[in-house]
Amino acid sequence: MKLQAFQTSTITESIVAFSQFVRSHGLNIGIEETELALQAANRQLLQTRKNFKHALKIIFCTNPEERQLYERLFSLYWDTNPIDLKEEKNKTILQGVVERKTNRSLVMMGHGNADKETTEAKNISGSNEAERLQKTDFSKIQEIDARLLDEIAAKLFKEMALRLRRRMKETRRQGPINLRRTIRRSISYGGEPMELYRRSQKKKKHRLIVLLDVSGSMDKYSFYLLRFVVALREYFRQAEAFVFSTSLIRISKALQHNYLDAVLSAISQNADNWSGGTKIGDCLRQFNEQYGKRMLNGLPFVIILSDGLDTGTPEILGKELNKIKQRSKKVIWLNPLKAMKGYEPTARGMSEAMPSIDEFYSAHNLQSLLHLENILNDA
Amino acid sequence: MQTAKDPLEIVQALDGYNYVADEEFATALFLLLNLRKPLLLEGPPGVGKTEIALVISQLLNTKLIRLQCYEGLDINSSVYEWNYQKQLLGIKLQEGSSLSVAEKEKHIFGTEYLLQRPLLQSISETEQSPVLLIDELDRSDEEFEAFLLELLSAFQISIPEIGTIKAKHKPYVVLTSNRSRELSDALKRRCLYYWIDYPDLNKEMAIVRKRLPGIEQDLLKQVVEFVQELRKRKLNKTPGVSETMDWAESLMALGYREINSRAFEQTLGAVLKSADDIQQVKQEGIRAFTN
Numbered sequence: 001m002k003l004q005a006f007q008t009s010t011i012t013e014s015i016v017a018f019s020q021f022v023r024s025h026g027l028n029i030g031i032e033e034t035e036l037a038l039q040a041a042n043r044q045l046l047q048t049r050k051n052f053k054h055a056l057k058i059i060f061c062t063n064p065e066e067r068q069l070y071e072r073l074f075s076l077y078w079d080t081n082p083i084d085l086k087e088e089k090n091k092t093i094l095q096g097v098v099e100r101k102t103n104r105s106l107v108m109m110g111h112g113n114a115d116k117e118t119t120e121a122k123n124i125s126g127s128n129e130a131e132r133l134q135k136t137d138f139s140k141i142q143e144i145d146a147r148l149l150d151e152i153a154a155k156l157f158k159e160m161a162l163r164l165r166r167r168m169k170e171t172r173r174q175g176p177i178n179l180r181r182t183i184r185r186s187i188s189y190g191g192e193p194m195e196l197y198r199r200s201q202k203k204k205k206h207r208l209i210v211l212l213d214v215s216g217s218m219d220k221y222s223f224y225l226l227r228f229v230v231a232l233r234e235y236f237r238q239a240e241a242f243v244f245s246t247s248l249i250r251i252s253k254a255l256q257h258n259y260l261d262a263v264l265s266a267i268s269q270n271a272d273n274w275s276g277g278t279k280i281g282d283c284l285r286q287f288n289e290q291y292g293k294r295m296l297n298g299l300p301f302v303i304i305l306s307d308g309l310d311t312g313t314p315e316i317l318g319k320e321l322n323k324i325k326q327r328s329k330k331v332i333w334l335n336p337l338k339a340m341k342g343y344e345p346t347a348r349g350m351s352e353a354m355p356s357i358d359e360f361y362s363a364h365n366l367q368s369l370l371h372l373e374n375i376l377n378d379a
Numbered sequence: 380m381q382t383a384k385d386p387l388e389i390v391q392a393l394d395g396y397n398y399v400a401d402e403e404f405a406t407a408l409f410l411l412l413n414l415r416k417p418l419l420l421e422g423p424p425g426v427g428k429t430e431i432a433l434v435i436s437q438l439l440n441t442k443l444i445r446l447q448c449y450e451g452l453d454i455n456s457s458v459y460e461w462n463y464q465k466q467l468l469g470i471k472l473q474e475g476s477s478l479s480v481a482e483k484e485k486h487i488f489g490t491e492y493l494l495q496r497p498l499l500q501s502i503s504e505t506e507q508s509p510v511l512l513i514d515e516l517d518r519s520d521e522e523f524e525a526f527l528l529e530l531l532s533a534f535q536i537s538i539p540e541i542g543t544i545k546a547k548h549k550p551y552v553v554l555t556s557n558r559s560r561e562l563s564d565a566l567k568r569r570c571l572y573y574w575i576d577y578p579d580l581n582k583e584m585a586i587v588r589k590r591l592p593g594i595e596q597d598l599l600k601q602v603v604e605f606v607q608e609l610r611k612r613k614l615n616k617t618p619g620v621s622e623t624m625d626w627a628e629s630l631m632a633l634g635y636r637e638i639n640s641r642a643f644e645q646t647l648g649a650v651l652k653s654a655d656d657i658q659q660v661k662q663e664g665i666r667a668f669t670n
Contacts, residue, residue, distance in 0.1 A: 028564060036414060043413050044385055045406070051386055054406040062567040063421075064574045179463040183470075187484050191470030207560070238521070238560055289613055297559040298450060298518075 005078045015041060021077050022060060022070070029060050137339065137364045138221045153224055153366055157231030160373050206301050206329055208236035211287065213306030215245035215278035221336045221363065225305045226263070228369050230255055232303075232376075240295055244283035250291070280306060280349055281316030288323050296327035301376070303332045305363060310349025318352035325356040332375065334363035383409060397589045398427070398434045399582060407573040408435065417531050417552035419516075419567065422575035425619015427586075428555040432512035435551065442509040444550070446497040448519035454526065458498045458536060466492050488540040502534055502546035511550040517559045524566050531569045580607055583620060590624055594631060601638050601669065602627045606650060608668045609660070615653040626650040640665050 004021065008014040019034040040055040053074055061067045136149075181197035210229050214222045226243075233239045233255055240252045243263075254263045288296075302324055310317055325331050333353065337343050339362040345354055354360070359375060362368045383389050386405035393400045393408075400408075408431075411418040420428045436443035446457055469487045478486070495503065501511040516524065530536060534546040554570060556562060578586060583603045588594060606623045618626075626649040635642040643665045651657045660668075 028568070030568070032568070036416065039414055040410055043409075045409070047385065050402065051406055054386075054403040055410060057403075058407045058410055058571045058573055062564070062572050063561075067574055180461060183461070183463060183466050183487075187470065187480060187487070190474065191467070293615075294557070294559045 004076075004080045006080065011041070011046070012038065018056075018077050019060070022073050025073055026069070027060055027066055027073075028062070033059055135365055135367055138224050138336065149224075149366070150227075153227050156366060156370060157228060160370055161231045163373065206236070207295075207298060208232060208239040209295055209300050209302045209328075210239065210241045211248075211284075211302070211304045211306070212241065212243045213245065213278060213280070213304075214243045215309075217278065217307055217309050218305075218336070221305075224366070224369070225334075225363065229305075236301075240291070242287065242291075244280070244287075245278050246283075247279075248283045248286045248290075278306070278310055279312035280308070280310045281312045281314065281318075281320055284320035284324065285316060288320055292323070292327070296324065299327070299329040301330050301332065302328045303334065305334045307335055307337050308333075308345065308347055308350035308353060310347070312349075314348040314352040317349050318356065321353050321356040325358075330358045331356060332359040332361070332372075333357045334361050334369075334372070336362065336364040338362035339364040339368065383412070385409070392438055393434060396434045396437055398431065399578075399586045399589060400431075401582070404573060404575070407571060410571055411435075411551060411553070414571075415549055415551070417554060417570045419554045419556065419562070419570035419572050420575055421556045421558050421572070423577065423617065423619060424557055425621045426575045426577060427620060428575055429512065429514055432510055432553040432555075435553070436510040439508075439510065439551070441507055442504065443512060444497050444501045444509050445512045445514060447514050448516050448523070450518055450520065452519045452523055454523075456496060457523070458496050458526075459538060460494045460496065461488070462492050462494050490541070493538075493541070498530060499536055499544070501550040501552075502530070502536060502544060504546075504548050504550070506548075508548040509550050511552045513552065513554045515557060516554050516562065517556040521563065524563055528565055528569065531566070577610055577617075578620060580604065583607070583623060586620055587624055587627055591627055591631065594627055595636060598630065598636055598638075599627065602630065605638060605668050609650070612660070614651070614656045614659070616651070616656060618650045618652075622650045622652075638665070638669065 005014050005018070008017050015037050016034055019029055019037060023029050036059045037056050040059065041052065045051045045055045056074075057067060057070050061070050176199050178197040178199040182193050182195070185195055185197065186193040210232065212222065212225055212229060218225075222243075229241050233241070239255075240250070241255055243249050243251055251263050321331070335345075335350070338345075338360070345351055345360070361372065361375075383392065386402050386409045389405040389408050390400055390402060393405070407418060410416065420431070422428055432445075433443055466487045469492065470483070473483050473486065476483075493499075497511070501509055513527070516527075531552060534549045535543050537543045577583075580603060583606070584599055587599060587603060591599075603623060606618055606626070610617050626646060629646050629649045630638065630642060633642070633646065635646075644661070647657050647660065651660060
């Protein structure tokens with residue numbers, strides 16, 4: 001436990017300890033911010049509590065959520081009275097500290113209890129095996145193959161992300177003349193622009209928003225799809241990711257830090273998301289209301305990974321998806337069921353959604369996911 | 380204003396320029412002026428983020444240099460560009476001279492061939508510190524954001540042909556963002572941060588009265604209450620303070636002294652900027668907003 005105000009003796013010490021205190025509760029601040037805080041205190045801002053509080057808030061916080069957290073931390077630090085402390089002690093766990101639980105045992109496909117058997121599975125791996133697995137439907141994967149497939153998936157997704165990034169660098173022979181380089185090189189010819197250098201059009205990077213269905217019916221697929229989402233993040237640097245079933249959860253931050261395990265366990269702990277049906281329409285509405293305004297800017301790509309088995313009102317799904325379509329470059333729907341023989345998107349949710357979908361693909365095995373590379377490359 | 384002793388003095392100074400600020404925001408400005416750190420302002424559109432940079436420059440009686448960000452903004456249009464036509468002429472003129480290639484090169488990459496764009500301009504002021512406004516930073520690419528880091532922490536810009544140019548007078552930097560994407564941590568760490576939200580009823584009334592001194596108290600109260608009520612609805616485009624002012628102004632121009640159903644039908648377009656929103660609000664009717 002870090003020090004609190006009453007445990008320090010000088011104001012400098014208090015401020016330094018305060019910055020350590022807020023850091024331990026998840027605010028991203030370093031020595032520089034502490035120094036600024038001291039400088040601010042030195043500029044007459046200590047006179048009233050209000051000014052002091054505001055000043056440190058402006059220096060320490062970098063988004064609205066942190067500003068809320070700060071309010072609580074401030075009074076917790078400066079107002080804690082040692083007499084009350086015994087009661088307080090258990091209440092000081094605040095959000096902001098990422099729980100890095102690695103209990104993947106709860107997670108999809110019974111990964112946790114596959115440990116014993118996988119040692120045997122390793123022995124039969126080979127190139128044929130890898131190829132077979134790539135074509136196997138995720139839902140039909142045996143437990144013993146699961147880990148192997150996991151490895152292959154990680155490798156292939158990584159390669160895909162790399163290929164996509166590389167392709168951006170290709171240059172073109174046509175395009176406007178790069179005057180800067182041309183002039184620079186022409187000096188040695190006495191100012192005669194003998195060689196023309198051209199400027200290739202830089203490829204515009206689109207933003208990506210992924211919505212992943214983690215409801216019961218998608219159970220078998222969710223794990224691999226999430227892996228896929230992580231790989232896409234490598235290519236689209238501005239990617240936002242959400243998971244949904246009966247409600248919507250934003251996981252972009254967690255993916256950014258590669259806390260895949262934490263994400264998986266957080267999802268699986270949220271019992272709501274596993275039992276019960278999928279309310280796709282309601283979740284999309286929640287997305288539109290909460291994030292739509294700031295994320296659906298500049299025509300991003302929207303990828304929805306879901307089987308479309310909606311237990312909510314299908315009309316809402318159609319309406320909300322149409323709203324998304326209007327503000328995005330492309331809506332891509334990946335449906336694991338599409339590969340099934342005789343599948344038609346006639347489930348009520350799906351048929352409502354169809355008019356708003358630009359691309360409709362299957363996502364039942366690794367190959368189908370890798371196929372998406374071609375579509376994204378046009379981006 | 381540079382000599383303001385505490386935030387309260389800044390509140391009063393801003394008041395003189397028709398800008399209503401609370402003490403917390405004034406503290407942010409106080410730190411901007413005193414610690415010389417860039418100030419990042421985030422918040423919904425239409426709450427006066429851009430406006431404050433203009434007001435500060437008036438208060439300090441200094442130049443405002445503005446850079447509007449957009450997708451694809453690059454160094455050539457934000458920092459500097461060589462004057463190519465002049466360079467070509469320069470080379471031609473030197474043709475007969477006996478200068479060596481290196482000397483020629485040095486000449487045509489001199490400062491008189493350099494076109495200054497806003498960022499370079501902001502650090503090459505010779506008289507006094509200007510105010511640099513980098514507007515809607517969230518619209519620019521990440522590459523540009525990374526480029527800003529050098530400017531924001533060291534107040535210097537490196538040009539390969541010339542070298543590093545360091546600011547004689549550090550500019551006061553104000554950055555704004557609508558949070559359409561999250562800015563990088565690296566950038567945020569170099570800035571002070573303040574979130575401007577929609578004002579509450581009293582503050583918004585004060586703001587509108589400042590701008591429209593002729594408005595009648597009843598109409599003012601009705602308009603502001605109405606807009607505050609609108610913000611609670613789920614609209615495609617939530618009206619900002621500037622919409623409130625536009626609306627009040629149009630009502631006054633049409634000679635209305637209160638919002639009745641005729642005025643409501645006629646002028647709703649001044650405050651709501653989307654057909655769906657207008658339809659939704661009209662369906663609810665004027666009664667739902669006034670009690």
